[in-house]
Every structure is written in structure tokens, then in C-alpha cells.
Amino acid sequence: MVKKNTGFIRIWFATLYSLKGLKAALKSEAAVRQEMAAMLILIPLCFVLDVSTIERVLLIMSLCIVLIAELLNTAVEALCDRVSTEVHILIAKAKDIGSAAVFVALVQAVIVWALILWND
Numbered sequence: 221m222v223k224k225n226t227g228f229i230r231i232w233f234a235t236l237y238s239l240k241g242l243k244a245a246l247k248s249e250a251a252v253r254q255e256m257a258a259m260l261i262l263i264p265l266c267f268v269l270d271v272s273t274i275e276r277v278l279l280i281m282s283l284c285i286v287l288i289a290e291l292l293n294t295a296v297e298a299l300c301d302r303v304s305t306e307v308h309i310l311i312a313k314a315k316d317i318g319s320a321a322v323f324v325a326l327v328q329a330v331i332v333w334a335l336i337l338w339n340d
Contacts, residue, residue: 241291249294251322252287259283275336282329289325293318 245252296318
């Protein structure tokens, strides 16, 4: 039986695995790099804009949702490619749905930013 880490040690290793995954995504996926670059510009911009604290939180969280969707999509694509590189209807469906999740996240981010910025 494998001994599982608990407490702070589990949190430490979970953090290391998460950072390893983020590094892998940044290294292998142009979309992740583009979204991170956009976040590096837009998040500081949130603190310059004349918006309320809740609006600032919404602006930042909308960007985080895009990155989360992209990371999950990247994970789905990597798993699909591991299972099979040949064209299969279910693998295509999984990849298309992952891509759709990213698209929906991007649309919601644009809507949030537009509504908050144009409302002022």
C-alpha cells in the first residue's frame, strides 16, 4: 500500500505538481503563453482603471477563467493524444468540446470587460 502524504507535506507536493503542470503548459502551448501575456498586461491595468473593487475582482476572475479553461483543454488534448493519434470521432469530440470551453470563457471575459468598461 502506498503511503499518502498529509497536511503541509501534501500541500507542498500538490503545489510543486501544479507549478510543474503550469510550466509544461507554458512550454508546449502557444495559447497558454498568449493568455498569460494578456493577463500580465490586463491585471495591472485593472488597478489603474477607475472601477470598484468588485468590478476589479470580476475583471481579474474573468481572465483567470480563460486560463483555467485553456489549461483543462490542454490536459484533455494531451490525454487524447496519449490514447491515440489516429482520427477518431470520440477523440475529435473531446478536443472540440475542450476548445468550445475555451471559446465560451473568452467570450465571457470580453463581455465582462466590455460591460464594466463601457458602463462608466
